[in-house]
Amino acid sequence: MRRHLSAFAASAAVSACLALLLAPGATAADTTTAAATAENPYERGPAPTTASIEAPRGPYAVSQTSVSSLLVTGFGGGTIYYPTSTSDGTFGAVAISPGFTATQSSIAWLGPRLASQGFVVFTIDTNSTLDQPDSRGRQLLAALDYLTQRSSVRGRVDASRLGVMGHSMGGGGSLEAAKSRPSLKAAVPLTGWNTDKTWPEITTPTLVIGADGDTVAPVATHSEPFYESLPSSLDKAYLELNGATHFTPNTSDTTIAKYSLSWLKRFIDDDTRYEQFLCPLPRPSLTIEEYRGSCPLGS
Known part of the structure; x- marks a missing residue:
C-alpha cells in the first residue's frame, strides 16, 4: 500500500x-x-549505499538520555537515542522491546546504530521481564506515547511517523502493537515469539526476521506462519538469517541492521532511495538463508 x-x-x-x-x-x-x-x-541523510547501510554508524551524531521507570506509566522506562542535529527538522521514531527475561541492554546496540541514520530510537525495559507478547505490545505503544508527548526530545519527533521492533516476546509484541495501532508505519519482529500465529488484521508494513537455527521460536512455527498470515496486499517481507540462533539479535549484526534500516527508512520516512536494497529480493548468501517479499513496494 x-x-x-x-x-x-x-x-x-x-x-x-x-x-x-x-x-x-x-x-x-x-x-x-x-x-x-x-x-x-521526510528524507534524512545522504543518498544510501551498501557501505552506508552496513556501517556501524550513520551520518548523524547521536546523544542519549535515560528514562526512569519511576517517571513513566505503562512500561518500564528505557533509553532514548536521538540525532543531535536540529537542522533537518523532526525525525521518525522507533520503540524497541527486549525478549522474555531480558532487559533493554539486550537490544541496546540497535539504539545508536539506527539513531545515527536519522531516527529517534527508544529501547525500553518492560514492567516485568516475564511479560507476554500482548503486554509487550501495549508497552511499546505506551513508550511511543511517552516519547511523542512527554519526553525531553518530543520536539525532535514526528508523531505521525512511528514504528516498532522487538526481540522474541518483544517481536511478538511488535506484531500486537501493529495490530492495535494501524497508524504505525513499520514493524520489525526479530526472531519473534507468540502463541498467536495469524495476523490478517495487520495493515502496517512488516519485515519478519527469523533465524535458521532458532530452537526457541523455530521459524516453521513462528516467523514463517507470521509472515504467511499477513495480508497478501500488504508490503511485507521475510528474512531468514543463515547460521543464526534465537539470540542473534542480541548482539550487533550487520544483516539485521541493514535490512531493518532499509525497511524503516522506506516506510517510516517513505524514502524510496532505500528500496534498492529490498527489491529485487535479496538472494541467499552466507548470512541470508532465505528472503521472501512483495516487490515493488508501496504499490
Whole structure:
C-alpha cells in the first residue's frame, strides 16, 4: 500500500520548493534539491549505499538520555537515542522491546546504530521481564506515547511517523502493537515469539526476521506462519538469517541492521532511495538463508 504524504506536508514542501526556485541566483543544483524536497520532505541523510547501510554508524551524531521507570506509566522506562542535529527538522521514531527475561541492554546496540541514520530510537525495559507478547505490545505503544508527548526530545519527533521492533516476546509484541495501532508505519519482529500465529488484521508494513537455527521460536512455527498470515496486499517481507540462533539479535549484526534500516527508512520516512536494497529480493548468501517479499513496494 502506498503511504501518501499528508496534504499539509506536501503543500508545505511544494511551497518551499517554489520559494527556492524563485530565489535570486538559484542554481540547477538548488532546483534538484528543491524538487527532491518537494517529492519527499521526510528524507534524512545522504543518498544510501551498501557501505552506508552496513556501517556501524550513520551520518548523524547521536546523544542519549535515560528514562526512569519511576517517571513513566505503562512500561518500564528505557533509553532514548536521538540525532543531535536540529537542522533537518523532526525525525521518525522507533520503540524497541527486549525478549522474555531480558532487559533493554539486550537490544541496546540497535539504539545508536539506527539513531545515527536519522531516527529517534527508544529501547525500553518492560514492567516485568516475564511479560507476554500482548503486554509487550501495549508497552511499546505506551513508550511511543511517552516519547511523542512527554519526553525531553518530543520536539525532535514526528508523531505521525512511528514504528516498532522487538526481540522474541518483544517481536511478538511488535506484531500486537501493529495490530492495535494501524497508524504505525513499520514493524520489525526479530526472531519473534507468540502463541498467536495469524495476523490478517495487520495493515502496517512488516519485515519478519527469523533465524535458521532458532530452537526457541523455530521459524516453521513462528516467523514463517507470521509472515504467511499477513495480508497478501500488504508490503511485507521475510528474512531468514543463515547460521543464526534465537539470540542473534542480541548482539550487533550487520544483516539485521541493514535490512531493518532499509525497511524503516522506506516506510517510516517513505524514502524510496532505500528500496534498492529490498527489491529485487535479496538472494541467499552466507548470512541470508532465505528472503521472501512483495516487490515493488508501496504499490
